[in-house]
Amino acid sequence: MSTVEARAGAEIVTGGPGGPAGPGAARAAVPRDAGRRVRGNTWRLLGSEVGLTFRRPRNLVMLAVLALVPAVIGVVLRTVSAGGAEGDAGAIIGAVAGNGMLLAFVSLFVLVPLLLPVAVAVVAGDAIAGEASLGTLRYLLAAPAGRTRLLAVKYVNAVVFGLAATAVVAASALVTGFALFPIGPVTLLSGSTIPVAEGMLRVLIAVAYVGAGMAALSALALAVSTLTEAPIGAIAGTVVFVILTQVLSTIPQLAVIEPYLLTSYLPRFDGALRDPVATEEMTRGLLAFAAHIAVCGSFAWARFHSRDVTS
Amino acid sequence: MPTYTRRGRIVRWGVPIAAVAVVAGAVTAGPVIAAVQGDPVLPERSAGQLLAEAVRAGQSGDVPPMSGTVVETASLGIPGLPEVTGDTGSPAALLAGSHEARVWYGDAGRVRVALPGRMSETNLIVNGDQAWLWESAGNRATRIKLPEGHAGARPTPLPSVVTPQEAATRMLAGAEEHSAVSVTNTERVANRPSYQLVLTPKDDRSLVSEIKLALDGETFVPLRFQVYAKGSLEPAFEVGYTSVTFSPPAPENFTFTPPAGAKVEEQTLGADAKRVPGGLTEEGRGEVRTVGSGWTTVVVLPAPDADTLRRQASQAQAPSSAPSSDPSPGQGEAGQAGQGEAGAGQLVAAVLDSAERVQGEWGSGRLLRTKLVTALLTDDGRLLAGAVRPEVLYEAAGRK
Amino acid sequence: MSTAKPGETPLLAGDRGTVGTAVPARSRGTGLDEVRGTSEGASPPSPPAQDCSIVTRGLTKRFRGGQVAVDDLHLAVPRGSVFGFLGPNGSGKTTTIRMLLGLVTPTSGGCEVLGEELPGGLGAALPRVGAVVEGPAFYPYLSGAANLRRFDAADPAADRRTAPDRIGAALDRVGLSAAAGKRYRAYSLGMRQRLAIAAALLRPRDLLILDEPTNGLDPQGTREVRALVREIAADGTTVFVSSHLLAEVEQMCTHIAVMRTGRLVAQGPLAELRGGAAPRIRIETPDAARAAAVLGRLGLAAVRAGEGEASAEPGEVPTERICAELVGDGVAVRGLAVQRPSLEDVFVRLTGEGFDVDG
Ligand SMILES: Nc1ncnc2c1ncn2[C@@H]1O[C@H](COP(=O)(O)OP(=O)(O)O)[C@@H](O)[C@H]1O
Numbered sequence A: 001m002s003t004v005e006a007r008a009g010a011e012i013v014t015g016g017p018g019g020p021a022g023p024g025a026a027r028a029a030v031p032r033d034a035g036r037r038v039r040g041n042t043w044r045l046l047g048s049e050v051g052l053t054f055r056r057p058r059n060l061v062m063l064a065v066l067a068l069v070p071a072v073i074g075v076v077l078r079t080v081s082a083g084g085a086e087g088d089a090g091a092i093i094g095a096v097a098g099n100g101m102l103l104a105f106v107s108l109f110v111l112v113p114l115l116l117p118v119a120v121a122v123v124a125g126d127a128i129a130g131e132a133s134l135g136t137l138r139y140l141l142a143a144p145a146g147r148t149r150l151l152a153v154k155y156v157n158a159v160v161f162g163l164a165a166t167a168v169v170a171a172s173a174l175v176t177g178f179a180l181f182p183i184g185p186v187t188l189l190s191g192s193t194i195p196v197a198e199g200m201l202r203v204l205i206a207v208a209y210v211g212a213g214m215a216a217l218s219a220l221a222l223a224v225s226t227l228t229e230a231p232i233g234a235i236a237g238t239v240v241f242v243i244l245t246q247v248l249s250t251i252p253q254l255a256v257i258e259p260y261l262l263t264s265y266l267p268r269f270d271g272a273l274r275d276p277v278a279t280e281e282m283t284r285g286l287l288a289f290a291a292h293i294a295v296c297g298s299f300a301w302a303r304f305h306s307r308d309v310t311s
Numbered sequence B: 001m002p003t004y005t006r007r008g009r010i011v012r013w014g015v016p017i018a019a020v021a022v023v024a025g026a027v028t029a030g031p032v033i034a035a036v037q038g039d040p041v042l043p044e045r046s047a048g049q050l051l052a053e054a055v056r057a058g059q060s061g062d063v064p065p066m067s068g069t070v071v072e073t074a075s076l077g078i079p080g081l082p083e084v085t086g087d088t089g090s091p092a093a094l095l096a097g098s099h100e101a102r103v104w105y106g107d108a109g110r111v112r113v114a115l116p117g118r119m120s121e122t123n124l125i126v127n128g129d130q131a132w133l134w135e136s137a138g139n140r141a142t143r144i145k146l147p148e149g150h151a152g153a154r155p156t157p158l159p160s161v162v163t164p165q166e167a168a169t170r171m172l173a174g175a176e177e178h179s180a181v182s183v184t185n186t187e188r189v190a191n192r193p194s195y196q197l198v199l200t201p202k203d204d205r206s207l208v209s210e211i212k213l214a215l216d217g218e219t220f221v222p223l224r225f226q227v228y229a230k231g232s233l234e235p236a237f238e239v240g241y242t243s244v245t246f247s248p249p250a251p252e253n254f255t256f257t258p259p260a261g262a263k264v265e266e267q268t269l270g271a272d273a274k275r276v277p278g279g280l281t282e283e284g285r286g287e288v289r290t291v292g293s294g295w296t297t298v299v300v301l302p303a304p305d306a307d308t309l310r311r312q313a314s315q316a317q318a319p320s321s322a323p324s325s326d327p328s329p330g331q332g333e334a335g336q337a338g339q340g341e342a343g344a345g346q347l348v349a350a351v352l353d354s355a356e357r358v359q360g361e362w363g364s365g366r367l368l369r370t371k372l373v374t375a376l377l378t379d380d381g382r383l384l385a386g387a388v389r390p391e392v393l394y395e396a397a398g399r400k
Numbered sequence C: 001m002s003t004a005k006p007g008e009t010p011l012l013a014g015d016r017g018t019v020g021t022a023v024p025a026r027s028r029g030t031g032l033d034e035v036r037g038t039s040e041g042a043s044p045p046s047p048p049a050q051d052c053s054i055v056t057r058g059l060t061k062r063f064r065g066g067q068v069a070v071d072d073l074h075l076a077v078p079r080g081s082v083f084g085f086l087g088p089n090g091s092g093k094t095t096t097i098r099m100l101l102g103l104v105t106p107t108s109g110g111c112e113v114l115g116e117e118l119p120g121g122l123g124a125a126l127p128r129v130g131a132v133v134e135g136p137a138f139y140p141y142l143s144g145a146a147n148l149r150r151f152d153a154a155d156p157a158a159d160r161r162t163a164p165d166r167i168g169a170a171l172d173r174v175g176l177s178a179a180a181g182k183r184y185r186a187y188s189l190g191m192r193q194r195l196a197i198a199a200a201l202l203r204p205r206d207l208l209i210l211d212e213p214t215n216g217l218d219p220q221g222t223r224e225v226r227a228l229v230r231e232i233a234a235d236g237t238t239v240f241v242s243s244h245l246l247a248e249v250e251q252m253c254t255h256i257a258v259m260r261t262g263r264l265v266a267q268g269p270l271a272e273l274r275g276g277a278a279p280r281i282r283i284e285t286p287d288a289a290r291a292a293a294v295l296g297r298l299g300l301a302a303v304r305a306g307e308g309e310a311s312a313e314p315g316e317v318p319t320e321r322i323c324a325e326l327v328g329d330g331v332a333v334r335g336l337a338v339q340r341p342s343l344e345d346v347f348v349r350l351t352g353e354g355f356d357v358d359g
């Protein structure tokens, strides 16, 4: 036995110096347009990723639920008098009866605190952890998808899904609103009235803003996703964060942390319903989202690159 | 042989660390920029000159057209407050936390103040002799008639958000008599170079350690007002612009047409402004007197005893769900009046629960201490309050 | 553990010379001669690194928790060889393969795959490597073909236009064409294993890494995989195949390396490793002592006489001559056999132990 070991060692020692000569000869096989190919094929990978996300029954069910909520709110508002609505938002909920377009904002108001983040967390939290738990992560990386490339594609996919989910809510709300309620000039929160076309623009602004918020949440979920091999853990972790931060922000003693919480900025889409549009407030929100994306995104990147894939 | 180095790992983790550093840097950029730009940027002025300029700017009515965001922050440290600050419409809410208002100022006759809420907004729009109060939460527009001869005068904005101009004007009256006044010319408020007046009470029995007033270096418009309590680095109360633009706001800001479907009401200013929230009703008014002078002034007013107060407070809470019959804009509350009253009632109850029982030569009562204000409710039916140490109140209570 | 029956396959029956001639494709540029030289006792050069598809130098992996899965591994896999990577369960085979694919970062040491130093050369090397690592893993809700499309999309060097043809060909090669449209969820274990091999064959590869490719396959499936490996190797692809089954490796490999608790125990051309253990001639006879005397007279080494049998290493003495001498001396020869050692025997000789699960 000892002789065999010694022999193996001897081979290596003599084999070592030959190393540097190797790469040049082998590299010739790499196609010359490799750079362009990689970029083109990153779109292909993104297409595959998006296709997978939007064909997956679980995700389709979530989108369907998100689309159903505005319809249900619409039907309820149509059949039940809105007089009982309470709180600051009560009036705007009541106002849907007068203008169906407002249903888009009311639906976002209802879904932004929990349901929309849950849908996004399911997709973004699943991104790395889900592949790891299936074992497909090792085959993707061996393909080789490239860690940075795969992470970027996963993130863009989650952003696309978040935007799509938000758009689905708005679209479903608009369809329901148009079907059940009168449509006309929109009364803003500030009391001024704008034409229908501008109202549609305001809906788009709100959707874009919430979509950006979901992009920030995706970055967080992606970071959590690189920490575990259990997708449920990543999803639950993100959802718990969303709930916890909202609970914390209602505690006055903790008011100081509110400006640093992602969830304090999500409801600010109502800036689109003010006159003039609350650009200052919404810009602050977008900056907060960008900060979250930068921190969580770079954390996810560093973590994913250092991670041993042993699943 | 190039291999998997420890360095590679460190470089990788350097990226998120750098991201955190950049974000933290951006968050604290305000103070940093202020520190970097700490050199005197404005010509030196004495406190007297500055006060004069400020009073001129505030009173002559030629404040330049401007718009901006005002943030009011209070951390008065009132015990028992947390439970009642849930709804933003309550006056109690303004005693803790942070509140924001957008202000558009065209000229003395054209002002708009908007208080954004979650999916709601309260607006006061003044245009000449017309004023509108729009509350989206109630889908209600109130046309406010200004009393004769009032047209063109500066209206009182919502009292719940004190504009810097107003806070300054109040403070400037007789400031120098009781205070050490100093001026700095290196402040930066709402990203504008500013002067800052610092008033330090001469009497050390005051709870106030400092009052700071920042004035815009160019227009002398007050930009920020801060009250510091003793033993606290953060201001106990602060109201100031976080952003400001000195250019005429769009004229649409000052026009208001009640939207279709809104409740429209009429109100004449001054007709319904007598009530004080929280059950301290008219019966107690009239005999308000003050003891002492300057920073240690104590306000003494007759008050029902604690049990009566508590009872009144709970009564005020009960009907809060009933629709408010008089939306008293004169009272100036941002939210619905009913809600505000309920909040105040809760506040009284909560505050009374946390008050400390005290007694002395002057009698006995309950003492309430906050960072900035001390109040004493005596068992013989007097309420003493001031920005002073408790001893000053006891002394005042002894002087019947 | 299974024991390879000597002489079962042509590979085993052959001496060193026949290994070379039986699979001529594999000896192209493998540096086989140099490697073989090492068994002669001197320390002749191992194949130069540029002639190797895989070279590892002191590769070590210590997992968090202190478990040393791979310890100072020096491998040299000649280009064009079918390299059997042997070791009991838990001996560090999969961990080594993960390091070769850049999935796991070595604690120390380095490796070179297809001439590219890792980790820098991963992007250049991996498109030319097909791999099956620790069994198949696919999206259960996708069909076999859709799964292959997915992994083809992940390869930045793959051409999307030729994807349908390549996927069809890969499925055809592993005999899955008929099940291409079926959901992976509905695949049997054997079909899954085949799909994993198909994924590794999506593009022409220079190196194929197969981690226990016959796990879960029935004997028929095992034979098919062996045939497939030979076919692929005949195209000039280096095949690095790990297994805990000695018999399987014996039947398809030109070279082997043996792992034991993370350490390399032996490596080299198969024939040579087996050659290290000399064949024995065994005579079944009632007069063992007399037989032993004859064997000794003939100059045979390691003569042993036991109960009803005598044995020795025949060396250069032809079997027929030994037989004639025995019979001539009047020894009652009831049976006579020349036994070549199996890989198992080699392994036992190297490690002094059986081939069981490592901790
Ligand atoms: N992620 C891990 N963490 C800790 N120990 C591990 C991990 N993966 C494998 N090991 C250990 O490393 C050793 C080698 O495992 P492996 O490479 O899978 O062996 P083989 O593939 O030869 O069966 C085993 O003892 C195993 O327990």
Ligand SMILES: [Mg+2]
Binding pocket: C090, C093, C094, C095, C134, C211, C212
């Ligand atoms: Mg294994």
